[in-house]
Amino acid sequence: MLFRTSKKTILSFFVFQLLVLLVYAQPGIPVTKWTPDGNSYYQAEKGEIVKTDLPGLTKTTFISKKDLTANGKAIVPRSFQLSEDGNLALIYTNAKRVWRYPTRGDYWVLNRSTGELKQIGKGKPESTLQFAKFSPDATKVAYVCEHNIYVEDLASGAIKKLTDDKGTKKLINGTFDWVYEEEFAMRDGFRWSPDGKSIAYWQIDANQIRDYFMLNTTDSVYSQVIPVEYPKVGEPPSPARIGVVDINNADTKWMNVPGDPAQHYIVRMEWSAPGEIILQQLNRRQNESKLMLCNTATAEAKTIYAESDSAWVATISEWTNDVTGWDWINGKKEFL
Known part of the structure; x- marks a missing residue:
């Protein structure tokens, strides 16, 4: 009986910790x-x-x-x-x-x-x-x-x-649409440069994504229709690109990341050094990953590492809810 009670107490504790x-x-x-x-x-x-x-x-x-x-x-x-x-x-x-x-x-x-x-x-x-x-x-x-x-x-x-949404709510600067949050836990979409003179950011173009209509039945006596840009199975996701904006003149330089933006995701991006960005690109099936370095002066991107898997390539969102940052070691000569 004592063992059964202790077991129940331990289980309750772990459930509580999970909820926290x-x-x-x-x-x-x-x-x-x-x-x-x-x-x-x-x-x-x-x-x-x-x-x-x-x-x-x-x-x-x-x-x-x-x-x-x-x-x-x-x-x-x-x-x-x-x-x-x-x-x-x-x-x-x-x-x-x-x-x-x-x-x-x-x-x-x-x-x-x-x-x-x-x-x-x-x-x-x-x-x-x-x-x-x-x-x-x-x-x-x-x-x-x-x-x-x-x-x-x-x-x-x-x-x-610093950015321009062209008068549409579906050109998204510095944050993400539903797909990026759903698939990769991505929300915060901009990074200060080490010298504080520029900002690197994602731009998501959801203008070609059709709206999926959801009903909000909890916030009012009458339900409200909520449109959400949501690509159904088989339709391309929102194309994404990386820009670096000068905070003095608000001019953006777009990085020349290879690959069709509508058939690839950019799931991580951080400054790796002054004038240099590191990013991770996945293909649409999410079974091919490339790490690239982008020179922010020339906008050129160079692949430094690639991997693939018959099923899928794991990304940071699979083991942590905080996908910002880059795990550098050995004086930023290596990373995890």
Whole structure:
């Protein structure tokens, strides 16, 4: 009887742990942010940001509720980023769901030295900013809003639009359509260059994809028809391409990635060095993978590794929900 009870307790514990992972391992909700030395970590708790020191698990308030109050209104952090020196905090709040996950919301920047709390993208519709990130020197923040990429200067507040959706909601810059999220867990679609002078990003053209109509029967007494661009079996997916935009003049240079964009996917892309991008391309069947280096000055792409399989080639989304970044080792001479 004791063994049976213990077995039930252990099973309940593991089910609980799985539920925690499913809920909190979502994009936009990082559970823990470690300090550079690995001796402490930060977490958003009860409307403030708490620092926990190891090994004693001593907790101190790093950013208080008072720090996160603007015009008498509390800014409740869902997640946050810190500048390299820890002085600036980029706070994500008021999150709304896109497909599965709460990846659009509002962003605020707190200057911990002066106490100034400033909203990013002020004047944009509520809860429409996505994937905001500091520039490498933390003087600017870039973000996606309604399928376009913007950059905002923190000192002046000047906002510059870097991409053009041509007046259609189906030309998507800096994020993805349904297929890329469904197949490859891809949501955040832009990356700052190491020098902070340009941004590499995906552009998805869903204009040729027909709408699949879904019914929303939960948000209102009357159902609503929701169109979703969705290629049915046998129809080509949205073509994708990689561009590098200069943040000073908003000019984009498109990388010359070989292969029909409508018959291939670009499932990973990161900066590998100043002036160089590394990306992974899959064919439509997802059984051929190529890694390429792109020279951002000439836009030329060179294949450095290829593999194939009779079934399929595994991609990073099969073992992690966070598909950003590249696992470099040995001083960026090798990767996993």
